Amino acid sequence: MLSYFKNIKGDKAIWGIVALLALFSFLPVYSASSNLVYVVGNGTAVSHLIKHAFLLLLGFGIIYGVHKIPMHFFKGLSIIAMPIVLLLLGYTLAQGKTIGGANASRWINIPFVGFSFQTSTLAAVVLMIYVARYLAKIKNKVVTFKESILPLWLPVFLVVVLILPANFSTAAIIFFMVLTLTFLGGYPFKYLLGIVGTGIACLALFILIAKAVPDLFDNRIDTWENRIANFFNGEDTSEDYQIERAKIAIASGGVLGKGSGKSVQKNFLPQSSSDFIYAIIVEEYGLVGGLVVMFFYLLLLFRIVVVANANPSVFGKLLVVGVGLPIVFQAFINMAVAVELFPVTGQTLPLISSGGTSIWMTCLAIGIVLSASNKNPVKEKKVVDESNPLDVLSEQL
Template sequence: MNQIINNLKGDRWIWLVVILLSLVSLLSVYSAIGSLAYKRGVGAESILMKHLAIIIGGLLLMYISHKLDYRYYAGISKLLMIITIPLLLYTLVFGARLNEASRWIAIPGTGLSFQTSDMAKLALITYLARMLSRKQENIKDVKNSFIPIMGSVCLVFILIALANLSTALMLFGVSILLLIIGRISIKQIAIVCMGGAVLLAGVVLLGPRRHTYMSRIKTYMHPELADPDKSFQADHAKIAIASGGFFGKGPGKSTEVNYLPEAYSDEIYAIIVEEYGMFGGIVLVGIYLFLLYRCIKIVNRAPKAFGALLAAGLSFSLTIQAFANMAVAVGLGPVTGVPLPFVSMGGTSMLFTSIAFGIILSVSRDIDEPKGAEQKEVSSGNKVIVGEIA
């Protein structure tokens, strides 16, 4: 056990947060999958074991990605972008459709599906960190710096937004934060925002899911006039939260889990609050805030611009997604399809979240393991040779 712990490098508090979120995920998912197990005609334990296998697989990916020097992700980001763009296009045209959206690609022979937007988030953030760190000396050069950066952000945004607007908006927001940190001028950031606004208007008003988006906005703005079928999920999420009280009904005692269609995924926070009360909900918010705090410390201590931008982008992405999911559950936003990072049941979302944590830990590991500053004393007769360890 001590050997395993000694092999875990980087910020130990982040490792603790990940383990804690994994335990929360197992408890809450087990409570929320009763209806899903009934529909599939299987035992809840079999679904839980599959979820546990994904968590273990995610932890393994997290361990592998944290052992890799974060500088290698600069080169990997180019490859990811080259792969991601065609995959997003393929998903829009040939992807598996669910709720009028093409977000998944079926993996032949496995019975599993792959959500390409999860890869796109990781690809764009790492690519932006690379571009911004390498273009610092001529960051205001419109042709060589600004246009490639703006083009990558807007292209990924539109390809994701056509099927998954909420994820695209969060990724766009993270991209703007990275542009600010990367010293892009206010004028250029304003141009990117205007371009994003035009694309957003086009997706909402003219896109293939325009009726769904407009319906969700109207339901959120005027719930008293909404069709009960349209507000069903939001209404029962509010009922779950309101019935939880301060300390909740207790583990496994949720009743709204029988009504919420995505209780184990999009609305898992509502189930957590129903079972563990406002106290449990506040503790979970505190965990994500603490995670953001530890990541900001890594950003401040990172010696290289690429490491700082990489840790900032990934940590902002994870925490913004977490708070977006919780905000929807408590009625502060329209219904979306955003899972709670490392808590909601999911396949590719859990795996790519694990990789993101691993990359952040890789940056942290580089801070904790100084290179080039250590000195080595070697006795040689009456001489003492002082050498530098590379």
């Protein structure tokens, strides 16, 4: 075990932040799992805690393995992984799973292991690496919009379109993160305005077709409309019930909270161990606990910016921002939903909420950031190992 610690590389502050968030997660997950046990009738609190520990252990294994991969390998890996991701997204959507008549095709079952996998989370990480690779390639070059359509925007729109029918919030976050990365990467702003307009037009067309021909394909448009409408007018619905319970939990927490495991609303709040776990944290640990959690995510953001700024390569800078920024962005969306600053989205709190895929993909992204934070990163101009196909492909791309 000590040999593993000696081999840990990369930004030690990020390692520490991630470890502290993961260790802290055991307390609210164990407490909130009582909702699954006594209300839903699913397992025991200990079994959920053991499952969470297993998922985190595997997640840290992913971090350790990925952070040992040289940063430039991710260029070639993104090219290889992109068509695989598109096939997985297509297969996931084609399953046609529905809940209450709405499209719920978000997961695929992994044979023999009893786990389901949310393909959109993998797609998000792969796409951000792919976009970072392209932006690094065209840096200091004059590229027309027409030249960037096929290599950049076609994969982006394919990923978003395949995720959109089943998961609007994830599709919107991915699209926004891509726009943010391309802006930071120096892609012409006038072209970005055209992409935003095209995206809005495509979304409007999708909604119009779904409304005009509701039997054409399953979708969640009614759910989107209800959540947005409820956010603005406060009608009593299931989503409004979640928000009201979350606000009761936060209000009853006070400054110092009720104490670990003493939440009352965890027994009434659906998804209390995942989507609304921040409300349980504030109820049990108060305003102080909620601010401390927020502080650690801000600290993680600060270290991501430091690592990106310190990396000597353009690809390294964009890679760190591309895979690191969505982690913090998702965390603040989760917190904003709990305090009704944002409509219900179904986004988990990274490294704290229960759930396998979200933990693993967050750990994958963190491993990539740590790979780029190694003290001796690979320069843009390097000696290519001709015997390594990924090295050759990375250099060519």
